[in-house]
Amino acid sequence: xxxxxxxxxxxxxxxxxxxxxxxxxxxxxxxxxxxxxxxxxxxxxxxxxxxxxxxxxxxxxxxxxxxxxxxxxxxxxxxxxxxxxxxxxxxxxxxxxxxxxxxxxxxxxxxxxxxxxxxxxxxxxxxxxxxxxxxxxxxxxxxxxxxxxxxxxxxxxxxxxxxxxxxxxxxxxxxxxxxxxxxxxxxxxxxxxxxxxxxxxxxxxxxxxxxxxxxxxxxxxxxxxxxxxxxxxxxxxxxxxxxxxxxxxxxxxxxxxxxxxxxxxxxxxxxxxxxxx
Amino acid sequence: xxxxxxxxxxxxxxxxxxxxxxxxxxxxxxxxxxxxxxxxxxxxxxxxxxxxxxxxxxxxxxxxxxxxxxxxxxxxxxxxxxxxxxxxxxxxxxxxxxxxxxxxxxxxxxxxxxxxxxxxxxxxxxxxxxxxxxxxxxxxxxxxxxxxxxxxxxxxxxxxxxxxxxxxxxxxxxxxxxxxxxxxxxxxxxxxxxxxxxxxxxxxxxxxxxxxxxxxxxxxxxxxxxxxxxxxxxxxxxxxxxxxxxxxxxxxxxxxxxxxxxxxxxxxxxxxxxxxx
Numbered sequence: 001x002x003x004x005x006x007x008x009x010x011x012x013x014x015x016x017x018x019x020x021x022x023x024x025x026x027x028x029x030x031x032x033x034x035x036x037x038x039x040x041x042x043x044x045x046x047x048x049x050x051x052x053x054x055x056x057x058x059x060x061x062x063x064x065x066x067x068x069x070x071x072x073x074x075x076x077x078x079x080x081x082x083x084x085x086x087x088x089x090x091x092x093x094x095x096x097x098x099x100x101x102x103x104x105x106x107x108x109x110x111x112x113x114x115x116x117x118x119x120x121x122x123x124x125x126x127x128x129x130x131x132x133x134x135x136x137x138x139x140x141x142x143x144x145x146x147x148x149x150x151x152x153x154x155x156x157x158x159x160x161x162x163x164x165x166x167x168x169x170x171x172x173x174x175x176x177x178x179x180x181x182x183x184x185x186x187x188x189x190x191x192x193x194x195x196x197x198x199x200x201x202x203x204x205x206x207x208x209x210x211x212x213x214x215x216x217x218x219x220x221x222x223x224x225x226x227x228x229x230x231x232x233x234x235x236x237x238x239x240x241x242x243x244x245x246x247x248x249x250x251x252x253x254x255x256x257x258x259x260x261x262x263x264x265x266x267x268x269x270x271x272x273x274x275x276x277x
Numbered sequence: 278x279x280x281x282x283x284x285x286x287x288x289x290x291x292x293x294x295x296x297x298x299x300x301x302x303x304x305x306x307x308x309x310x311x312x313x314x315x316x317x318x319x320x321x322x323x324x325x326x327x328x329x330x331x332x333x334x335x336x337x338x339x340x341x342x343x344x345x346x347x348x349x350x351x352x353x354x355x356x357x358x359x360x361x362x363x364x365x366x367x368x369x370x371x372x373x374x375x376x377x378x379x380x381x382x383x384x385x386x387x388x389x390x391x392x393x394x395x396x397x398x399x400x401x402x403x404x405x406x407x408x409x410x411x412x413x414x415x416x417x418x419x420x421x422x423x424x425x426x427x428x429x430x431x432x433x434x435x436x437x438x439x440x441x442x443x444x445x446x447x448x449x450x451x452x453x454x455x456x457x458x459x460x461x462x463x464x465x466x467x468x469x470x471x472x473x474x475x476x477x478x479x480x481x482x483x484x485x486x487x488x489x490x491x492x493x494x495x496x497x498x499x500x501x502x503x504x505x506x507x508x509x510x511x512x513x514x515x516x517x518x519x520x521x522x523x524x525x526x527x528x529x530x531x532x533x534x535x536x537x538x539x540x541x542x543x544x545x546x547x548x549x550x551x552x553x554x
Binding site: 106110111112113114117144145146148149150155156158159182183184185186208210211212213214215216226227228229232 | 423
């Protein structure tokens with residue numbers, strides 16, 4: 001297929017494919033970019049994955065994910081920081097510039113969103129310089145407010161930028177993912193704000209479909225199936241100066257139940273249909 | 278029980294109780310306020326319900342709900358406006374000052390949130406004066422962003438006030454419901470904004486618990502079971518000048534499966550434990 005120069009397939013979209021199957025399928029379809037996840041990378045081996053994608057000529061657009069910074073317990077915090085340094089090391093080995101951060105939810109029994117958000121900033125004070133030393137940029141991902149208690153206390157681009165702007169842009173920026181922000185009429189202005197300081201570190205697509213499944217984790221819609229105008233959001237990030245890859249990241253039980261190569265081809269086709277390229 | 282002067286039980290919390298059962302249970306427990314829903318009111322009869330609650334000395338704090346203003350089709354819009362005038366008539370008959378509005382989601386196939394929000398304002402231009410003539414205030418309820426596509430395109434207090442402020446406060450204000458806004462760090466300032474112009478028309482409580490159930494409709498947590506600090510939000514509305522009833526409105530399959538009188542007593546007890554009164 002042509003027109004896929006900026007398309008990147010996030011590995012989670014086709015997690016039924018093994019790492020070599022994913023790489024082969026990308027080459028067969030003319031897909032040059034992938035976003036990877038730490039679990040499958042570690043399973044295949046970090047160095048081995050780096051060699052596999054390098055030999056195939058693929059660009060790794062992001063590594064997902066670091067984060068989970070909201071623990072109060074000192075030992076848990078120390079462990080989280082150590083794990084995030086490993087994630088930065090892995091990103092550097094894979095040759096990607098961007099580590100996506102999912103910040104973490106409320107600690108058990110806590111009702112203090114503000115305090116949890118401040119602990120994210122504390123963690124980034126330690127991790128920002130470490131990431132810079134390794135040529136990796138951290139990309140805080142605001143997750144949809146329905147994840148605020150159990151997954152990510154950063155719910156809007158406004159909140160993500162309020163934290164990111166305490167650090168240099170080459171250390172900390174944001175992830176713009178349509179699934180999480182499409183409902184927010186303040187998001188277009190926040191995309192402009194992020195672009196003005198060079199903080200749009202990755203742009204991801206997923207569509208909003210209902211009904212949401214139990215647990216609301218694995219119902220992200222295939223591009224074009226839902227309520228989100230992808231071209232509109234693409235326009236916002238491009239007006240803000242973003243020229244990088246456009247990554248499709250879907251968590252979807254129905255897609256995972258199908259043949260991975262078929263889902264990959266469909267996703268690339270949807271990208272061509274629903275974005276400007 | 279004492280300390281329940283400001284407590285109001287929203288009928289939906291104990292929908293397993295018939296209208297007379299609800300009224301009897303409220304009297305037995307010393308509960309003086311109820312929020313009613315149109316469906317059970319119509320089933321029992323609007324005049325009959327008005328007489329029942331009046332004879333029992335109960336105050337009707339709200340009627341739920343009008344709204345669903347986002348249709349594009351002219352016949353659908355006309356039908357929605359007519360239905361909302363009936364809702365206003367019913368509120369007046371029941372003697373409540375407040376009709377809660379759930380604005381409606383995206384029309385089928387539409388991706389235009391902005392246009393849908395503008396159609397809400399259009400509808401209120403017609404309904405505001407009609408409500409005023411009947412002594413009823415309309416209370417736009419921002420619903421959690423997870424309902425933006427299929428139920429309510431108004432997702433934040435900011436958006437709700439941007440619409441409400443086009444009208445006199447005695448015509449159009451907002452519903453402040455902890456379940457929908459607890460994640461939003463801009464909500465406290467918006468509560469102050471609403472209070473300054475006399476637009477907090479009702480204050481409702483529900484707690485945020487996870488995992489969310491399929492469809493995300495009937496998982497609102499009993500007060501105290503979840504992530505929300507009820508006293509914190511009560512402080513915000515009271516600092517903003519709100520002195521009215523505090524209504525507990527839970528949609529919860531587990532609570533509906535239990536004895537309704539027992540759930541009512543538990544809810545009143547949770548109110549006493551988790552609010553200042």
